[in-house]
Amino acid sequence: MKLTAKEMEIVEILEKDSRVAVEDIAKMVELSVEETKESIKRLEENKVIVKYISIVDWTKVEEHPGVRAMIDVKVTPKRGVGFDEIAERIYRFDEVNSVYLMSGTYDLSVIVEAKSMNEVANFVSQKLSTLDSVLSTTTHFILKKYKHDGIIFEPDNKDKRIVVSP
Amino acid sequence: MKSTKSTYVSKLVNDLKPSGIRRFFDLAAGMEGVISLGVGEPDFVTPWHVRESAISSLEQGYTSYTPNAGLLELREEIAYYMKSQFDVEYSPKEEIIVTVGASSAIDIAMRTILDPGDEVIVVEPCFVAYVPMVELAGGVAVQVQALKENDFKILPDQLEAVISEKTKAIMLCSPNNPTGTMLSKHELEDIAHLAKKYDLLIVADEIYAELAYDEEYTSMAAIEGMKERTILVSGFSKGFAMTGWRLGFVCSTPEISNAMLKVHQYALMCASTMAQYAAIEALKNGRPEVDEMVKSYRRRRNYIVQSFNEIGLECHNPGGAFYAFPSIKSTGLNSQEFAEQLLLKEGVAVVPGDVFGESGEGHIRCSYATSLEQLQEAVKRIKRFIDSL
Ligand SMILES: Cc1ncc(COP(=O)(O)O)c(C=O)c1O
Numbered sequence: 001m002k003l004t005a006k007e008m009e010i011v012e013i014l015e016k017d018s019r020v021a022v023e024d025i026a027k028m029v030e031l032s033v034e035e036t037k038e039s040i041k042r043l044e045e046n047k048v049i050v051k052y053i054s055i056v057d058w059t060k061v062e063e064h065p066g067v068r069a070m071i072d073v074k075v076t077p078k079r080g081v082g083f084d085e086i087a088e089r090i091y092r093f094d095e096v097n098s099v100y101l102m103s104g105t106y107d108l109s110v111i112v113e114a115k116s117m118n119e120v121a122n123f124v125s126q127k128l129s130t131l132d133s134v135l136s137t138t139t140h141f142i143l144k145k146y147k148h149d150g151i152i153f154e155p156d157n158k159d160k161r162i163v164v165s166p
Numbered sequence: 167m168k169s170t171k172s173t174y175v176s177k178l179v180n181d182l183k184p185s186g187i188r189r190f191f192d193l194a195a196g197m198e199g200v201i202s203l204g205v206g207e208p209d210f211v212t213p214w215h216v217r218e219s220a221i222s223s224l225e226q227g228y229t230s231y232t233p234n235a236g237l238l239e240l241r242e243e244i245a246y247y248m249k250s251q252f253d254v255e256y257s258p259k260e261e262i263i264v265t266v267g268a269s270s271a272i273d274i275a276m277r278t279i280l281d282p283g284d285e286v287i288v289v290e291p292c293f294v295a296y297v298p299m300v301e302l303a304g305g306v307a308v309q310v311q312a313l314k315e316n317d318f319k320i321l322p323d324q325l326e327a328v329i330s331e332k333t334k335a336i337m338l339c340s341p342n343n344p345t346g347t348m349l350s351k352h353e354l355e356d357i358a359h360l361a362k363k364y365d366l367l368i369v370a371d372e373i374y375a376e377l378a379y380d381e382e383y384t385s386m387a388a389i390e391g392m393k394e395r396t397i398l399v400s401g402f403s404k405g406f407a408m409t410g411w412r413l414g415f416v417c418s419t420p421e422i423s424n425a426m427l428k429v430h431q432y433a434l435m436c437a438s439t440m441a442q443y444a445a446i447e448a449l450k451n452g453r454p455e456v457d458e459m460v461k462s463y464r465r466r467r468n469y470i471v472q473s474f475n476e477i478g479l480e481c482h483n484p485g486g487a488f489y490a491f492p493s494i495k496s497t498g499l500n501s502q503e504f505a506e507q508l509l510l511k512e513g514v515a516v517v518p519g520d521v522f523g524e525s526g527e528g529h530i531r532c533s534y535a536t537s538l539e540q541l542q543e544a545v546k547r548i549k550r551f552i553d554s555l
Pocket of ligand 1: 035206266267268269295339340343371373400401402403409412413465553
């Protein structure tokens with residue numbers, strides 16, 4: 001889909017904050033509210049805007065049991081399908097959040113989310129390592145998130161300017 | 167016996183008007199939960215890679231003086247920047263001086279060109295420092311008023327009417343603080359014509375040149391035949407979000423630059439070394455961030471100007487900078503009353519227009535260099551305030 005300049009602006013605004021009111025977006029991009037609604041609808045229908053989600057810092061939630069691990073996986077690629085088949089086998093697991101094919105010392109980077117370290121351990125030992133093509137795994141648990149998808153989790157947003165200046 | 171002086175302060179300084187901004191600063195600084203539209207600087211922090219290059223310069227021990235005119239590498243970057251961005255060619259070795267903000271650039275320009283009694287035409291409403299700087303340099307500031315009905319653009323006739331034998335220069339600022347008004351190429355040409363006709367200099371404060379939203383920016387020095395009669399003042403404070411670094415520059419003819427360098431070298435020696443290293447990085451690699459900031463200001467300008475008009479504060483569409491300058495005449499209050507009551511009742515700080523000159527009366531300066539959330543809240547509070555009158 002080819003975006004108009006205004007649509008591009010709308011996407012940029014919503015990508016930063018999906019909760020900005022249509023009326024305010026309309027003012028910012030100099031369109032009528034109706035036109036803005038139309039544009040957003042078009043963007044949604046064409047799946048340029050896929051979904052509106054919240055970025056949650058679960059570590060702030062007391063007793064929330066989530067853990068995240070990054071697993072480096074070495075595999076043997078298969079003739080004809082390369083890494084795609086094994087990648088699909090892996091990403092189909094519900095525990096798996098992301099899978100990337102990597103250059104370097106291992107092949108697939110797998111991000112897993114689970115309730116506890118134990119659950120991750122079980123996933124690795126029982127589901128992942130037992131796959132035929134998987135040669136080895138190295139699991140790294142994430143201890144703290146500082147920045148995720150361009151969002152800094154605890155940014156220093158303090159306005160350090162003096163309140164009135166020339 | 168020695169006679170007792172009533173004051174040690176010179177008459178010149180004693181007679182300078184205190185800045186009207188100061189009073190609002192004092193009022194607002196003591197209050198909690200204030201939303202400030204009174205800030206004359208970007209809400210962005212200097213991009214990290216720029217800060218990083220200053221840190222790195224310190225790590226490497228670049229802590230000594232630079233040449234008076236600034237690091238040659240920086241002057242070369244400035245020359246490249248002025249050429250590529252504004253189509254004016256300056257020689258890094260002869261025509262560019264790195265200064266301590268645009269502020270010191272204006273100061274050394276005034277001290278360099280003015281003999282006692284020389285007149286500088288200052289277009290108001292304007293940046294609060296122009297008139298005092300002319301006066302401190304021994305000159306006389308002749309003020310002309312850009313009017314609301316002309317979208318705060320000065321008309322050539324108005325300028326011509328005050329040009330005298332003693333006029334040395336016209337001080338221009340586009341985009342303007344506090345009105346946001348930007349002069350088009352055509353309007354600059356009309357003023358240039360006067361400068362040539364009466365053999366005047368133009369001191370062009372182009373510190374907001376990066377922040378132009380609707381039309382492409384035209385520099386006074388890019389107007390045919392004007393480079394040789396322009397002192398172009400600019401810097402890193404606004405476009406590159408570097409106010410606290412205190413770094414600017416001034417470009418002019420070799421003759422004037424050489425003279426300004428005398429003042430600069432005795433008064434300031436050179437600008438801060440680490441800031442100069444940061445500025446090199448800003449010019450080399452800072453374009454993407456500048457473009458992002460401009461986009462963001464533009465959206466907020468659109469938001470705030472429409473919102474003001476909707477709530478009954480008539481506001482012209484400013485072509486640049488980050489100020490909206492709505493009229494508050496419909497409220498029956500003058501600008502000092504409006505700003506003070508708004509601050510006390512609703513906790514919104516704005517700057518009353520009259521501090522920028524008489525023709526600013528009846529208006530308030532609202533900086534939209536603040537987050538959209540803050541702007542939304544400010545509009546809500548201002549509306550409530552107006553409705554309560
Ligand atoms: C029109 C104008 N000129 C000059 C300055 C001073 O800028 P600098 O920080 O470069 O000294 C300002 C700052 O508010 C300004 O608005």
